[in-house]
Amino acid sequence: MSLSRRTLAAGIGGAVVAAGLCATGIATAREDRGRSGRRPQTRTIRYQGSAGAVTPLELAAGLGYLEDVRLEWIGNSTSGPQDIQATVTGDTDIGGAFNGAIIRLIAAGAPITSLYSYYGVDAEVWSGYYVREDSPVRTVRDLADRTVGANTLGGQAEDVLRMRLRSAGLPAGRARSAQIVVVPPVSAEQALRSGQLDVAVLGGILRDAALERGGIRPVFNDYQVLGAFSCGCQVMRDGFVHDNPDTVRAVVGAVARALAWSQSRPAPQVIDRFRRILKARKRAEDASALQFWKGYGVAGRGGVIDARELSVWRDRLVDDGIVDRRDAPLDRLYTNRFNPYSGAA
Missing domain, CATH: 3.40.190.10 (Periplasmic binding protein-like II)
Structure with missing residues (x-):
């Protein structure tokens, strides 16, 4: 087995270049303009999942919180950086990763913003x-x-x-x-x-x-x-958020409710719902690992993002000379304005 180290820079650079060339074009091609000249808001969200697991977005759909917004699964993610790069390039509409990886990508010029926390660390999940x-x-x-x-x-x-x-x-x-x-x-x-x-x-x-x-x-x-700390966020392209604010608000609100639901229920009840969701989506998945689920580890109720959950990683990246602080101001990294559990909503 060859154990060699690769750098993330190539992947980030490719994602940013691709974003500049085609992200806007892909979004425009997918959504036809109406007679009024305004582009109709899409009600379909393309995303990547995880085999044998249920993401907060999928839980929101399974609980019926997404209402008329439809999820389109395009495959399973291989890693967080890959997932958010797919969002940058327009292959998906939403993706999630560790906050440090998100900061690296935004500092490199990627037009994305974090919308809610979706996983973390606590006394049970580490x-x-x-x-x-x-x-x-x-x-x-x-x-x-x-x-x-x-x-x-x-x-x-x-x-x-x-x-x-x-x-x-x-x-x-x-x-x-x-x-x-x-x-x-x-x-x-x-x-x-x-x-x-x-x-x-x-x-x-x-x-x-x-x-x-x-x-x-x-x-x-x-x-x-x-300690108890949210470590990763789901992001969308800034252009997608600008063009589809009602859809984004519906998605973030639905996921926030789903996270709050999972945070207030005993694990066996959540796992039972997970099993039903996996069975319904018919992807021939192994559900055996679900019995060990203990939580998403999200610290803030409904996935509300705390500034420290991003600043701690940004400051480390700045200290190590990986990121320039001017390229990653906190107000550029995230927003809580779509989350109903936030005062900013």
């Missing part, structure tokens, strides 16, 4: 950084120069790691010496046990199953670093 029992890694500082398996570059696992290394007193250069290696989550445990990785980031059912098998131990987890 990921740990695990090593083998016999590993020489004993403290956070020992993670410098190690290979760390994560699902994508420029994602939450990488930024949390850099943040934790800096808080342990390592200078920026040493904090960046830990090498992120892209590994599918289902393969991370085996890569760790076979010695191909020094560290593996494990969460959810994959973490629980690995711990049950034994032979690994944690160095730290992201809940210890962040």
